[in-house]
Amino acid sequence: MLKVQEIRELIRLIDQSGIDEFTYESNGTKLVMKKNQMVESKISRNQQPTVIEAPKKPVEEKPEQRMNDKQSVKVSPQEEQQNREKEKQQVETNDGDYHKIVSPMVGTFYRAPSPGAEPYVKVGSKVTEKTIVCIVEAMKLFNEIEADVKGEIVDCLVEDGQLVEYGQPLFLVKTE
Known part of the structure; x- marks a missing residue:
């Protein structure tokens, strides 16, 4: 059985990594963690499953999304390179x-x-x-x-x- 501190450490590590989903099974205990979703801990010994909410990261707005309609549309680096190549x-x-x-x-x-x-x-x-x-x-x-x-x-x-x-x-x- 995992201790609360071990589960917290796993949540922190998963949150910092590029992993979207993590599953751990040991001695009849199954722990499933999914980023930006609910993280479940299912225990098969007739106990209620423990639900831990994973921390959610704020969605960052891209600079292009912040532009208002009056500004000109920025050219992507690929289009810029293609224009230079044509010239x-x-x-x-x-x-x-x-x-x-x-x-x-x-x-x-x-x-x-x-x-x-x-x-x-x-x-x-x-x-x-x-x-x-x-x-x-x-x-x-x-x-x-x-x-x-x-x-x-x-x-x-x-x-x-x-x-x-x-x-x-x-x-x-x-x-x-």
């Missing part, structure tokens, strides 16, 4: 003389050598064939990516921390 594709198709620095592997793109550090290159930076422009992390290895052309960075096509695919354009360079 960049238009730049690429309008000016075919830009060189694309592409990712040589699948991984995570980083513009700087460490968090808080200055990026390797910015729009307007002059680069040579050996200039490091970014890092792509793959399998816990940080791979420095070189420009491989001489010119000026025109655009960075990827956000810091974004996953990139093999052959995905990272930068546009106006070659000299």
Whole structure:
């Protein structure tokens, strides 16, 4: 038989976890806990079941729900990224003389050598064939990516921390 303190501890642990439902059986005692619902303790020894109400968390309102009708609707991050990609594709198709620095592997793109550090290159930076422009992390290895052309960075096509695919354009360079 569980003690009251043990049941309280279980309720606290379940409340803090991502578990929605918990069942415990021992020596003819069955304890069932469900988040945001009633939690029951059923005892099979001709005793009345004990009902314990689990603490309810307040439902947080999302910022979009608080907006009034006069404000403009916010664009989701995915739609924002798609809009940026379309704009960049238009730049690429309008000016075919830009060189694309592409990712040589699948991984995570980083513009700087460490968090808080200055990026390797910015729009307007002059680069040579050996200039490091970014890092792509793959399998816990940080791979420095070189420009491989001489010119000026025109655009960075990827956000810091974004996953990139093999052959995905990272930068546009106006070659000299």
